[in-house]
Amino acid sequence: MNEGQAWPIVGHENAVNFLKESIRRGKVAHAYLFAGSSGIGKSIVAESFAKSLFCGNIDPCRECIHCRYFVKGIHPDFYRLELGKDEETGKEKKNIGVGEIRELRERLSEGALLGSYKVAILDGAEMLSEGAANALLKVLEEPRPKTVFILLASDVKSVLPTIASRTQIMRFLPVRRLEIYKYLLGLGSERKEAEDLAALSGGLAGKAIMFKKNPELFDEYKDRVNSFLAILESDLNGGFKEIGRFFGEKKNTLDRAGRNKIFSAWHSLLRDILLIKGGMGGHIENVFVFDRLSRAAVKFDITKSAKLIESLLSARASIDANVRDRLALENFAVSAKMG
Numbered sequence: 001m002n003e004g005q006a007w008p009i010v011g012h013e014n015a016v017n018f019l020k021e022s023i024r025r026g027k028v029a030h031a032y033l034f035a036g037s038s039g040i041g042k043s044i045v046a047e048s049f050a051k052s053l054f055c056g057n058i059d060p061c062r063e064c065i066h067c068r069y070f071v072k073g074i075h076p077d078f079y080r081l082e083l084g085k086d087e088e089t090g091k092e093k094k095n096i097g098v099g100e101i102r103e104l105r106e107r108l109s110e111g112a113l114l115g116s117y118k119v120a121i122l123d124g125a126e127m128l129s130e131g132a133a134n135a136l137l138k139v140l141e142e143p144r145p146k147t148v149f150i151l152l153a154s155d156v157k158s159v160l161p162t163i164a165s166r167t168q169i170m171r172f173l174p175v176r177r178l179e180i181y182k183y184l185l186g187l188g189s190e191r192k193e194a195e196d197l198a199a200l201s202g203g204l205a206g207k208a209i210m211f212k213k214n215p216e217l218f219d220e221y222k223d224r225v226n227s228f229l230a231i232l233e234s235d236l237n238g239g240f241k242e243i244g245r246f247f248g249e250k251k252n253t254l255d256r257a258g259r260n261k262i263f264s265a266w267h268s269l270l271r272d273i274l275l276i277k278g279g280m281g282g283h284i285e286n287v288f289v290f291d292r293l294s295r296a297a298v299k300f301d302i303t304k305s306a307k308l309i310e311s312l313l314s315a316r317a318s319i320d321a322n323v324r325d326r327l328a329l330e331n332f333a334v335s336a337k338m339g
């Protein structure tokens, strides 16, 4: 956390200073594109910026009507648009539709109700339908005074160049491990927990904070890690049993989110094994199982470790080709046991 300032942000000093400077000099752009991985801190920077714009003080006063409404989530000139859920199916929509952008445009076309700025955060600028992108382009082509658009996306390249070129692009890089560590100590973590979570975050403060605030999610993550290590440590039968734990009776498939979590945890573990083999154990993410990873690293040579990553990727690809999850994971366990 940057002490002495009211923006509650871990790292990203350059972005924060740049935005504050733009307010100080009265040079606020009409559209920004914040690019960086999910959990890196784009949203909190965007919201802090919005709050300062509304309040008129670089460090928000916390007392004016803007500050009070903003904290309560009821500021009438603040809009946040993100990938919604389908009302009928409850599933996440595939993209942000043209209707949603048009509605936003309409709401922004009126003057600010509280007489300050109007600020819109569009989270998922890479998820716009073609129509929505065109509608957004029109909005960006006709900037209105004291109206600020902040687009959030995982990557600049994932946003249409015609849109990106009309924004002030700001790239968000992973935050240093030490800063996240210190921040977690400030949240009340013990040293060990702060160390483990800071490493696991991979520079995404949001990920570390999520695990800190939801210990049950961290336990689930540890469970996936334990399964992976058990597969490496036990015989094939034991490996199959481990995989069976992910599936209920007579079930052979997982939901997409569950599958992604398994694959990304296992991928990160294999990457750690390669790092340890390469003498870079200080950079691994799964510090809390360092000893077990080191033992696994002794067992596999570099070629074998690289092959395992390949097997994991092909297991994932085979699921996309309609192979059942259980079979794909079992195939991976088999390849882990082969020399």
Ligand SMILES: [Zn+2]
Pocket: 055, 056, 057, 060, 061, 062, 063, 064, 065, 066, 067, 068
């Ligand atoms: Zn204020």
